[in-house]
Amino acid sequence: MSKTQTAKTKLLDAALSLIREKGFTATTVDDLCARAGVSKGAFFHYFKSKDELGVAAAQHWSAVTGELFERASFRERTDPLERLLAYIELRRELLRGEIAAFSCVVGTMVQETYGQHPQIRDACAASIFGHADTLVDDIAEAMRQRGVVADWTAESLAAHTQAVLQGAFILAKAKNDVAVAIESVDHLRRYVELLFAPPAQTRSAS
């Protein structure tokens, strides 16, 4: 178990960092082996092909991030709207350091693979929308609690949060500056606040 899993896990961890740095296509099998510190034989022992590693990397990413958000302190909040806003605040705080340290593996990977590698695309979709699903119950409950009758669904708002984050990563990459991403997350927070603001009430313009 200990050594058995290490080569595979090292390869998957190497995949996460390399895909974030260079993308999936530009990452070669030799790159992966070098960063993981294993041989090519180990690679093809665990993965039948580079594509299969792509699928496994997406699933690995889901597992790693899933655990991160499950253990995060914002989960302790009981009020659903507060928990949603705390989630957004956490996403904002995670925008620290190098872009490759906070950007999304599957968002990057799906752009390159959606038309050529359907299995990788589907694994990326499962990761993104699986994560979005963790927000749906809170959004739905917040809508109920605050009496929000809307022409949008909890699912669509959950997906929208992920769209904003993915787009924020792209803008940060383009500008080579995380500030623009932070501002977009601020807009997202403001949007959620406006959606759930008490009705029939004077609102400030900010």
Added chain:
Amino acid sequence: MSKTQTAKTKLLDAALSLIREKGFTATTVDDLCARAGVSKGAFFHYFKSKDELGVAAAQHWSAVTGELFERASFRERTDPLERLLAYIELRRELLRGEIAAFSCVVGTMVQETYGQHPQIRDACAASIFGHADTLVDDIAEAMRQRGVVADWTAESLAAHTQAVLQGAFILAKAKNDVAVAIESVDHLRRYVELLFAPPAQTRSAS
């Protein structure tokens, strides 16, 4: 001029479609030549390297889309807020057909190149933020007109619109379905409406 420019233009047009389909890295020089119907000699006659074509493709994309939006009918509107909302509506309407037909070349390309090809990254940034700039004056004027005093800037909202669109493209690619992108653009429109809603007034929860 007529035949002189065709080989280069055909290569640039081929680049736009191929990058949208497969990404920049996966697109080979031979792919580009085949789709453009020209020889490899022609390619390297016009571009010193594949990277140089990447930069030129981003600039070509800026020119093509710049003209599209400059000529669009929403520009005829005189009210700045209405023009902004009409822009968003146009972006929504453009989400038709295959994903490769509406997704963003530079948004795709910058994900793969931001760390490895700074010149391409900068060309992509110029395209994205140059486009965002075309919205800033309208947003600023709308804020003035409607008396919006905000802790956000016109620039940041303009950038945010692009973040939402880029993120919407990613979600559409992952799900292989444009509906999720349309819903995100709807959230964006709703956000802008809420930001500019008249203050001190009852608002509906939708």
Added chain:
DNA sequence: ACATCCATACCGACTAGTTGGTATGGAAAA
């Protein structure tokens, strides 16, 4: 009018190096 010159546009075979993937064999666990 005609010959010369030369720049631009383009072609396609070629190469040096890289790519994903395979074949084989050995160490260690079961």
Added chain:
DNA sequence: TTTTCCATACCAACTAGTCGGTATGGATGT
């Protein structure tokens, strides 16, 4: 012994980029 795990050596296909060459057409000199 058999299976799992992993290393080394290797390969065929593909990659970006090169190179020698052709075609065209405009400018210039005579």
